[in-house]
Amino acid sequence: MPSTTINPTRQELNRLKNRLRTSIRGHKLLKDKRDELMKQFMDVVRENRALRKRVEEGLMKAHGAFTVAAALMSPEMLEQSLLYPKQNVELDMTFQNIMSVDVPQYQFRTSSQDPGEVYPYGFAQTSGELDDAVDALSRVLSDMLRLAEVEKTSQLLAEEIEKTRRRVNALEYVKIPEMQANIKYITMKLDENERANTIRLMKVKDMILKEAIQEKRAETAQAIEAFGGEAPTQA
Amino acid sequence: MYKIAAMGDKDSVLGFKALGLEVCPVDSPEEGREALHRMAKENYAIIYITEQLAAQLPQEIARYKDALTPAIILIPGKEGSLGIGMANVKTAVERAVGADIL
Numbered sequence: 001m002p003s004t005t006i007n008p009t010r011q012e013l014n015r016l017k018n019r020l021r022t023s024i025r026g027h028k029l030l031k032d033k034r035d036e037l038m039k040q041f042m043d044v045v046r047e048n049r050a051l052r053k054r055v056e057e058g059l060m061k062a063h064g065a066f067t068v069a070a071a072l073m074s075p076e077m078l079e080q081s082l083l084y085p086k087q088n089v090e091l092d093m094t095f096q097n098i099m100s101v102d103v104p105q106y107q108f109r110t111s112s113q114d115p116g117e118v119y120p121y122g123f124a125q126t127s128g129e130l131d132d133a134v135d136a137l138s139r140v141l142s143d144m145l146r147l148a149e150v151e152k153t154s155q156l157l158a159e160e161i162e163k164t165r166r167r168v169n170a171l172e173y174v175k176i177p178e179m180q181a182n183i184k185y186i187t188m189k190l191d192e193n194e195r196a197n198t199i200r201l202m203k204v205k206d207m208i209l210k211e212a213i214q215e216k217r218a219e220t221a222q223a224i225e226a227f228g229g230e231a232p233t234q235a
Numbered sequence: 236m237y238k239i240a241a242m243g244d245k246d247s248v249l250g251f252k253a254l255g256l257e258v259c260p261v262d263s264p265e266e267g268r269e270a271l272h273r274m275a276k277e278n279y280a281i282i283y284i285t286e287q288l289a290a291q292l293p294q295e296i297a298r299y300k301d302a303l304t305p306a307i308i309l310i311p312g313k314e315g316s317l318g319i320g321m322a323n324v325k326t327a328v329e330r331a332v333g334a335d336i337l
Contacts, residue, residue, distance in 0.1 A: 041331055048324050056316050063313045066250050079249065088255040091237045093280050093304070102303060106237075106280065111255065120253050134253045141254055144310070145239075148281040152306035154327050159301050161331040 006182055008189035016186065020179045027171040034164045037099050041157045048154050051147045058140030065133035072127040081121035081130065087111060089141075101160045103153040108145055237278050237304075242270060243285030247312040251283070264291040271295050271307075279305045285312035286319045 006012060070078055088111035095102045119134055241251040245260040252258045259274070261267040267288050272295070274282055282305045289296055289309050299307050309320040329335050 038331070045324065045328055049321070052320055052324060056311050056320065059311050060315065062250060063247065063311070063315075066246070067313060070246060082249055082252045085253055085255045087253065089239060091239055091280055093237050095303075104280065104303060104306065133250055137250045138254055144283065144308070145281070148283075148306045148308045151308055151324070152303075154324070155300050156303070158327040158331040165331075165333075 006186065008186045008193075010190065013183065013186045013190070016179055016183050020176065020183065023171055023176050023179065027168060027176065030164055030168045030171065033099055034161060034168055037101070037157060037161045037164060040098055041154065041161055044150055044154045044157060048147070048150045051143060051150055055140055055143050055147050058136060058143065062133050062136035062140065065129050065136055069127050069129035069133055072129060077125065078130070081126050084120055086120045087138075091145075098153075098157065099160070101156055103156050104149060106145055106149050108142075237280035239281045239283070240274055240279050241283040241310075242267065242274075243283075243288045243310075243312050247285045247287075248283075256283070261288060264288070267292055268295055271299075275299055275302075275305055281306050281308060283308050283310050285310060286317040287312040287314060289319060290317060 073081075090109045090111070092107040094105050094107070096105050097103075119131060121130075123131070238257055240257045240259055241248040242259045242261055244262070248258050248260060257279075259270050261270055267284075271282070271284075271292065284292075284296070284307055286309050289307075296307050299305060309323065311317070311320070325335055
């Protein structure tokens with residue numbers, strides 16, 4: 001059904017046909033994009049879930065040790081021990097393009113590679129549980145950074161997939177059928193006009209012929225009269 | 236050069252200081268909101284935020300969800316995981332696919 005008023009003209013028909021061609025092509029491309037994004041997204045999400053589980057477990061362990069350490073040491077002492085970190089994390093960010101979605105990629109460097117260097121305090125004044133806590137945290141750190149990358153990627157991909165899916169559906173179920181209906185409407189209307197035109201021409205031709213015949217008859221009758229006025233009965 | 240921050244109640248995030256992350260202890264949601272916006276403006280690439288705090292700042296976190304930076308990542312606080320982090324993964328799947336298929 002042509003929802004809005006459209007001009008049933010040949011120009012409009014051509015325009016619509018071109019748009020339909022573009023839309024169908026766009027629909028196919030977007031559909032491919034959606035499928036590929038979805039494939040990538042599934043991989044990312046699976047990794048995301050596994051990593052999150054691992055990070056949460058690791059962090060809970062660290063928190064557990066930390067709570068014990070906090071119970072054994074005075075809060076001032078605890079804070080003092082951690083106040084000046086030896087370790088430093090440097091983070092660089094580059095972007096990777098997945099199907100026209102920019103996703104971040106992190107490269108990180110810790111300032112010292114020695115795992116023993118993470119403790120920013122002397123061992124004499126602190127409890128062993130604090131060592132455990134810091135150790136557990138440093139173990140989970142690389143997973144945490146990877147988690148950040150993967151989780152952000154999955155969020156950005158999800159947004160893009162949602163957008164693409166809407167576009168695909170809008171084209172498939174609204175735009176393309178509407179254009180097809182409009183094209184049908186215009187062709188029908190044009191054909192109808194064509195037929196009307198033919199009929200009109202036939203009618204006109206009939207009328208002209210009839211006139212011509214009558215004229216001819218009148219002429220003949222006149223000629224006969226001029227001749228002697230009796231002929232028609234003979235004929 | 237980008238920075239990494241950890242945000243949440245003091246006891247949960249203090250340990251990250253030893254690793255060289257920037258620690259932002261926060262006691263109230265208002266404080267958290269302010270700190271989050273400030274960090275988003277500066278060049279923080281990753282902000283780890285405890286679920287306990289995140290539960291009180293849903294709009295702020297949703298706002299940065301579709302932005303390229305910062306990546307706001309929920310981590311369990313010292314009281315344990317509230318399951319919001321996992322739920323967010325699920326929401327992302329639902330958003331993309333239309334149903335939870337995992």
